[in-house]
């Protein structure tokens with residue numbers, strides 16, 4: 001394990017009734033590392049993301065941040081540590097403007113506590129121009145309800161990115177994004193890494209993962225079956241692991257050794 005880690009989870013197990021959906025999962029996220037969290041439908045990726053974000057409590061296991069173990073992990077803790085999660089349904093308020101959504105919970109106010117709407121609108125326009133290329137957005141005052149799913153997701157990403165968090169967790173961020181927006185997002189993850197910010201990318205798109213991640217973790221039926229650095233694997237091995245599980249990894253390695 002990496003001693004200079006940012007987040008370490010050890011022995012994480014999650015049960016829903018009699019169903020064990022995560023079974024003794026351990027891994028580290030290094031500082032400035034981009035980690036791909038991969039696996040087939042139902043493998044346990046979203047549940048892991050919810051546990052790392054403090055939205056759902058693990059049944060057993062430990063959570064450590066920068067060398068300190070935290071026995072009670074909830075949203076308030078992960079917020080204070082600087083973990084920002086973008087969930088599949090991006091948790092924006094549709095009836096509010098893009099600008100209000102970007103600054104939700106972190107509004108800029110004057111001494112009387114009144115919101116500085118113009119300042120927030122101006123910063124939002126800059127963010128929309130610089131952080132993630134979002135096609136078809138006309139103004140920071142536009143309501144989120146008027147955006148497409150992909151545009152709304154890009155707003156959520158821009159929000160997280162602007163506030164420079166320590167760990168950005170993206171649950172399927174590219175699934176609804178157009179090609180250019182996806183490229184912009186992948187570029188942004190590289191830029192975050194250069195700034196020393198860590199990220200976890202949950203995706204079904206193994207090519208996107210391979211392009212941008214330093215390390216890949218593959219989940220299968222609630223267990224971690226592969227944890228491998230980019231230089232020690234290939235898209236083909238990741239595909240075999242996701243599609244066929246441990247058997248696929250074995251078969252891939254036997255074929256590679258025989259070739």
Ligand SMILES: Nc1ncnc2c1ncn2[C@@H]1O[C@H](COP(=O)(O)OP(=O)(O)OP(=O)(O)O)[C@@H](O)[C@H]1O
Pocket residue numbers: 016021039040041042043044045046047048
């Ligand atoms: N609240 C819940 N109650 C009961 N079972 C749940 C709950 N949430 C998730 N599960 C189960 O846990 C398992 C893992 O689900 P999870 O959503 O974490 O998988 P995933 O890898 O993210 O899948 P996908 O790629 O389809 O999003 C599934 O079998 C799911 O039915």
